[in-house]
Amino acid sequence: DTAVSQTPKYLVTQMGNDKSIKCEQNLGHDTMYWYKQDSKKFLKIMFSYNNKELIINETVPNRFSPKSPDKAHLNLHINSLELGDSAVYFCASSQGWENEQFFGPGTRLTVL
Amino acid sequence: GNSVTQMEGPVTLSEEAFLTINCTYTATGYPSLFWYVQYPGEGLQLLLKATKADDKGSNKGFEATYRKETTSFHLEKGSVQVSDSAVYFCALSEDSWGKLQFGAGTQVVVTP
Numbered sequence: 531d532t533a534v535s536q537t538p539k540y541l542v543t544q545m546g547n548d549k550s551i552k553c554e555q556n557l558g559h560d561t562m563y564w565y566k567q568d569s570k571k572f573l574k575i576m577f578s579y580n581n582k583e584l585i586i587n588e589t590v591p592n593r594f595s596p597k598s599p600d601k602a603h604l605n606l607h608i609n610s611l612e613l614g615d616s617a618v619y620f621c622a623s624s625q626g627w628e629n630e631q632f633f634g635p636g637t638r639l640t641v642l
Numbered sequence: 643g644n645s646v647t648q649m650e651g652p653v654t655l656s657e658e659a660f661l662t663i664n665c666t667y668t669a670t671g672y673p674s675l676f677w678y679v680q681y682p683g684e685g686l687q688l689l690l691k692a693t694k695a696d697d698k699g700s701n702k703g704f705e706a707t708y709r710k711e712t713t714s715f716h717l718e719k720g721s722v723q724v725s726d727s728a729v730y731f732c733a734l735s736e737d738s739w740g741k742l743q744f745g746a747g748t749q750v751v752v753t754p
Contacts, residue, residue, distance in 0.1 A: 571747040571749075573686075578741065627741075634685050635683075
């Protein structure tokens with residue numbers, strides 16, 4: 531049983547396109563996150579939602595728009611993709627911000 | 643602001659060798675400290691954590707002690723296995739809605 535799942539696993543697209551990455555967790559958690567991991571493996575938080583409410587928004591370009599239709603889902607929509615958006619994007623969830631975060635398997639985005 | 647510094651890799655070891663990965667942090671308050679592990683092609687998994695000074699986190703033979711006086715949280719394992727080959731991330735979290743701040747990651751390669 532997958533705890534935190536992401537789709538797609540791989541995404542290859544052209545510059546200027548708009549794409550979405552989906553995340554679902556079946557752990558009953560109330561907090562979800564998006565992280566970006568660059569080519570040097572450096573991880574940085576992008577967004578955090580608690581009970582569908584945006585809590586953390588870390589100086590991310592407004593081309594990135596998270597959407598949480600319910601507590602189990604946090605999708606990431608990216609407009610006008612740029613080369614620098616190429617990275618692995620990880621979704622995570624936790625029960626309350628103070629508890630362990632469980633990570634999804636990642637989505638490798640390649641912008642050509 | 644807060645930051646996490648960990649030793650650069652890759653660290654290459656023979657099986658059954660002793661592993662140490664150094665991690666130091668700067669924080670304004672009293673953060674919780676974590677070690678996460680990322681196996682090839684997978685998402686991050688929590689390896690261990692410590693929430694206050696002098697706490698020792700341990701799991702799967704790995705240990706790390708929260709040292710407030712040296713602002714460090716070094717990861718150690720007495721006898722590594724090939725299956726320990728992975729990227730290890732030190733991270734901290736303060737009272738800011740689960741915002742995990744990661745170090746750059748240290749790749750560990752264990753050879754038979």
